[in-house]
Amino acid sequence: MNILCNQKKLSQAITNAQKAINNKTTIELLRGILITAKEGKLIVTGYDSELSIETNIDAQVNKEGSVVVNSRLIGEIVRKLPDTFISLETDADCNVYINCMNSRFKIKGLPAEEFPQIGDINVDNEVKINQIEMRNMIKQTVFATAIEPMNPTLAGELFELRDNNLSLVALDGYRLAVRKSEIKDGVDTDISAIIPGITLNHLNSLLTDDGEICVGFDSKNIIFKLKDTKIIARLIEGNFTKYDSLLPKDHMTKIKVETRKLQESIERASLLFTSPKNNLIKISIMKDMIAITSNNENGNAYEELDVEFEGNELEIAFNSRYFLDGIKNIDSEYISIEFGGEVNPAVIKPIDGPEYIYLILPVRFS
Amino acid sequence: MNILCNQKKLSQAITNAQKAINNKTTIELLRGILITAKEGKLIVTGYDSELSIETNIDAQVNKEGSVVVNSRLIGEIVRKLPDTFISLETDADCNVYINCMNSRFKIKGLPAEEFPQIGDINVDNEVKINQIEMRNMIKQTVFATAIEPMNPTLAGELFELRDNNLSLVALDGYRLAVRKSEIKDGVDTDISAIIPGITLNHLNSLLTDDGEICVGFDSKNIIFKLKDTKIIARLIEGNFTKYDSLLPKDHMTKIKVETRKLQESIERASLLFTSPKNNLIKISIMKDMIAITSNNENGNAYEELDVEFEGNELEIAFNSRYFLDGIKNIDSEYISIEFGGEVNPAVIKPIDGPEYIYLILPVRFS
Structure with a gap:
């Protein structure tokens, strides 16, 4: 391999590939990224057993070839070099020569053939x-x-496309989150696939404010295509829980409340909690106001909040972290919360904005 | 105690006091901060065996008194409350009641009498x-x-005042740093005291861009006074090393080099180092240029840099971290480095700006 490319672009491609790498691996090859020079492009790939992330950049390819190099080492070197052209070269022993202005590095690489x-x-x-x-x-x-x-x-999350309506659905036995969106450039057939949560987290760190992402499937894999970056991951096999049946048909109490104020009140009432296991907040819903209380060996907290109210008064308890997870990701100024009594799930929805349902199970308190 | 004070000011006072607290302590009392209401002021104090930090803020004191409360807990509560008035109250059992708008907390405190x-x-x-x-x-x-x-x-650092010239001096057997400054509001007598490095680090995190700091001494202690904050610390007893005699009288090689370029070159040449113990860089000083090289099991690095040169050519090696420590804290665009041969200390000085000397011992290489 012998190529010339731009420092900023190479640095970005390495940063992308590094996101796939599991830093806990003890296998030297999997701490590496694959660099391939081919047909006027440099392709930088990171891989772990779940997914691969590859980014291609323009390069002047004097000699094609590929090599695996330690991702941390080449990442730090390229990041610290000046914003100009970098030359990468390999020899028959997989040594990688990096030259840029007055800096020259020689680092040990590994054969590309062994890279999964x-x-x-x-x-x-x-x-x-x-x-x-x-x-x-x-x-x-x-x-x-x-x-x-x-x-x-x-x-994983259910990725479900029906009649150009896309739903992303996640649930863990304590709560259920459903987010829907209308798709303009749809397909004729419906899609139903389960994408690992970890893949979606990786994807989210690569998404920008710019343009579209193309999502493709075969029966076992998913591929996300961005401008110069491709993420390929395995789907989870199996049947996703029928979540529709979990959504309550009616409620006995409903409130409308300012999203950020409710979030801040619960956050404050949660400050006394020192262990993630013991974080129960009690919500007392009265006419036109709610009181949020918590209570443990550190002391107690009391928060009051104005709400719009309909239905019956109610006392109900929740895991405060689970409750916060739902509301802190809602942008709508107001949310509605529907309660079906003290042992039935509550349903949180934004008043404005995209279609979103967050269902959370209460905790019994004595 | 029963007081009313401003949320922002109380939060800042707690943040200051927290800096004194050793989070590793298992003594509940020393995880606490002392809050004292007295004569229209609220005084917030953090303490460990080395130093105390106290900040006073204006308060409406309805009833004087004092209490110790867990610093993390009260810090997080006050920080999350709205920017308005907060009331603090205690009862006979050292419970602390915090009220602010629609939020009420009761947390357990400890008697102030036991606070050291x-x-x-x-x-x-x-x-x-x-x-x-x-x-x-x-x-x-x-x-x-x-x-x-x-x-x-x-x-510790030597704090030495002679004829209105202040020197701060630190050394550890591998390097020596001396920074001087002229003092306008001086004292008649000379001062020589040894201040713990940890105290100076704490002090630095409290200093702002605004106005002066007043430094006072008795035979065993030092007191730093800022506008509303006071730091009291014990001095280190003993005689500081006579550092003057360590400074070389002459040199055989001298270079002038761009500070940031030298820093970046050494940082890049240090990227191959994976352990803090093995970080030797070799500097080859030639007419009008220097080459910085490093070399280990990861590969090798070579950096070239233009310099102004006088004297003899030289090859010399340093611990790269120690070398960087000195130059990265110099603002001057250019520095001079004087070498006394490959086994004698090098002396780094800024070309412009305040009087500063950084002396570093070389490492022998075979």
Whole structure:
């Protein structure tokens, strides 16, 4: 390999590839990124067993070839070089020579042949989504995926397209988040796939405010295409929980409340909690106001808030972190909360803005 | 105690006091801050065995009194409350009631009587220094104090005032940093005291761009007075090393080089180092240019830099971190470096700006 490319672009491509790398791996090859020079392009790929992220940049390719190099080392070197042209060269022993202005580095590489790769995908279905919309959809749901669940489908989100309506759905046994969006550039067929939460988190860190993302599927894989970057990941097999049936049909109490004020009140009432396991807040819903209280060995907290109210008065308790997860990702100035009694789930919805449902189970208190 | 005070001011006072607190302590009392209401003021004090930091703010004192409360807990509560008046009240059981708008907290406190305090100091000598100047003086020297040295004076900095010239001096057996400054509001007598490096680090985090700091001494203690904040710390006893005799009288090689370019070159040449113990860079000084090289199991790096040169050509090696510590705190566009041969110390000085000397010992290489 012998190429010349731009420092800023190479640095960005390495940063993207690094997101795929599991820093806990002890396998030297998987701490590396694959760099391939081919047909006027430099392709930089990071991989772990779940997904690969590859970015291609323009390069003057004097000699094609590829090599694996430690991602931290080459990342730090390229980032610290001046914003000008960088030359990369390899020899027969996989040494990588990096030259830029008055700086010269020689670092040890590994043969590219051994680097694992997710093979190419023949996309059956493809859908285009605005990047900002995609990012918000993920942000409002991904936190509700389960960590190492018994049922592996709960570690992922349902990506469901029906009649040009896209839903992202996550649930973990304590709460359910559903975010919908209308798709303009749709496909004829419906899609239903389960995407790992970890893949969506990686994707979100690559999304920008600029343009669209193209999402394609085959039966086992998903591929996200951005301008110069491609993410390929495995789908989770199995059937996702029928979430429609979990949504309550009616309610006995409903309030409308200022989103940020409710968030701040719950955050303050949660300040006494020192352990993530013990963080129960009690909400007393009265006519035109609610009181939020918490109580433990550190002391107690009381917060009062004006609300619009209809239905019956109610006392109900929640895990404060789960409650906050839902409301802090809602931009609408006001939210509605529907309660079905002290042992039934509550449903939080924005008053304005995109279609979003956050359902949360109460905690019993004595 | 029963007082009313401003949220922002109370929050700032708590933040200041928290800097004194050693978060590793298992003594509940020392995780607390002392809050005292007295004569129209609220005084907030943090303490560990080395120093105390106290800040006073205006308050409407309805009832005088004092209490100790967990610093993390009250800090987080006050920080999250709205920017308006806060009322603090205590009962006979040391419970603390915090009320603000629609928020009410009750947290457990401890009796103030048990809180340790450094007694009041009768200042013998006092000197005024511009805060920005003081901050720069500390920044350019404090890193060269030793961590847990055999000789306890090396954990501190010499604060030496002679004929209205102030010197701050730190050394650790590998390098020596001396920063001087002329004092306008001086004292008649000379001062020589050893201030713990940790105290100076705490002080630096409290200094602002605004006005002067007043530094007072008695035989065992130092007191720094800012507008509303007072830091009292114990001095280190003993005699500081006679550093004057360490400064070389002459040199055999001298270069003048761009400060930031040299810093960047050494930083890049240091990227291959993965352990803090193995970070040797070699500098080859030739007519009109220097080459900086490093070399380990990861590969090698070579950096070239133009310099102004006088004297003999030389090859010399340094610990790159120690070298960088000195130059990265120099603002001058150019520095001079004087070398006395490959086994003698090098002396780095700014070409412009305040009087500063950084002396560093070379490392032998085979």
